[in-house]
Amino acid sequence: MRRDVFQAIADPTRRGIILLIAFQAMTPNAIAEHFDTSRQAVSKHLRILTECELVKQEQSGREIYYQLNETKMKEIDRWLEQFKKIWESRFNELDNVLLTMKKKKK
Amino acid sequence: MRRDVFQAIADPTRRGIILLIAFQAMTPNAIAEHFDTSRQAVSKHLRILTECELVKQEQSGREIYYQLNETKMKEIDRWLEQFKKIWESRFNELDNVLLTMKKKKK
DNA sequence: TATTTATGAAACTGTTTGGTTGCAAATATA
DNA sequence: TATATTTGCAACCAAACAGTTTCATAAATA
Numbered sequence: 001m002r003r004d005v006f007q008a009i010a011d012p013t014r015r016g017i018i019l020l021i022a023f024q025a026m027t028p029n030a031i032a033e034h035f036d037t038s039r040q041a042v043s044k045h046l047r048i049l050t051e052c053e054l055v056k057q058e059q060s061g062r063e064i065y066y067q068l069n070e071t072k073m074k075e076i077d078r079w080l081e082q083f084k085k086i087w088e089s090r091f092n093e094l095d096n097v098l099l100t101m102k103k104k105k106k
Numbered sequence: 107m108r109r110d111v112f113q114a115i116a117d118p119t120r121r122g123i124i125l126l127i128a129f130q131a132m133t134p135n136a137i138a139e140h141f142d143t144s145r146q147a148v149s150k151h152l153r154i155l156t157e158c159e160l161v162k163q164e165q166s167g168r169e170i171y172y173q174l175n176e177t178k179m180k181e182i183d184r185w186l187e188q189f190k191k192i193w194e195s196r197f198n199e200l201d202n203v204l205l206t207m208k209k210k211k212k
Numbered sequence: 213t214a215t216t217t218a219t220g221a222a223a224c225t226g227t228t229t230g231g232t233t234g235c236a237a238a239t240a241t242a
Numbered sequence: 243t244a245t246a247t248t249t250g251c252a253a254c255c256a257a258a259c260a261g262t263t264t265c266a267t268a269a270a271t272a
Contacts, residue, residue: 001257001258001259002118002258004118006112006115006116006118006121007116009112009116010112010113010115010116011259011260012110012112013260015112015185019188019189022188022189022192023192027218027219028218028219028220029217029218029219037260037261038261038262038263039218039219040219040220040221040261040262040263040264041260041261041262043219043220043221044220044221044259044260044261045260046220047220047221061218061268061269061270062217062218062219062268062269062270063218063219063269064218064219064220068189070189070193073186073189076182076186077186079121080179080182080183080186082125082128083125083128083174083176083179086128086129087176117229117230119230133248133249134248134249134250135247135248135249143230143231144231144232144233145248145249146231146232146233146234146249146250146251147230147231147232149249149250149251150230150231150250150251151230152250153250153251167238167239167240167248168238168239168240168247168248168249169239169248169249170248170249170250
């Protein structure tokens with residue numbers, strides 16, 4: 001069973017859940033109302049999101065409020081950062097090439 | 107068959123391929139050498155990455171060079187942007203709360 | 213206390229996934 | 243031209259996935 005952030009956000013319903021609770025913590029029932037699927041299916045998604053620590057639970061009586069764990073979301077951002085760095089350095093290389101060409105022109 | 111960027115980056119081998127070719131375009135054989143899997147499996151991953159436009163092909167004789175499509179990578183970044191905005195506005199709210207508290211103190 | 217409500221979990225099902233093996237097509241090379 | 247190399251693709255398989263139905267548990271409420 002693969003269970004990491006990237007596998008978690010692969011499912012469109014889970015991305016929907018993430019976006020929904022990003023605004024405010026919600027209970028499974030309230031979340032399920034926003035999707036065209038059963039409460040149990042949402043519950044399973046929440047379990048997956050919990051397992052990879054993308055969401056946190058907060059019990060209040062018999063209700064459980066799920067909220068987004070921003071720290072874990074930043075993991076995705078960090079992964080993207082790598083590429084930004086690669087692209088930046090590539091642009092710098094391009095700059096150098098252009099600079100060399102300019103020099104040769106002189 | 108779901109085929110979007112998020113589904114594409116869900117697989118760890120595909121994330122590896124993406125990172126690998128981010129530095130420089132490579133052929134399937136060369137890519138496969140970096141992973142503990144068959145050339146055909148890599149070929150399948152490349153097909154998926156191509157279908158969701160995360161990579162571009164460039165034929166050179168019988169060799170095909172695969173390179174990353176940066177534009178599509180930015181789609182992931184845009185998705186993350188939403189959350190950054192939500193969090194920022196939440197921090198601003200927090201600022202307001204703190205500001206109000208300060209005023210009350212006076 | 214009996215009933216309703218909120219939730220998670222187990223069992224089952226059809227579909228998707230990631231991998232393998234084998235083959236065909238096209239290009240390079242002897 | 244015959245052979246080797248590079249590649250994609252189809253068929254097949256076991257595992258994982260997303261969903262459903264059903265049930266158990268715990269808290270709220272009548």
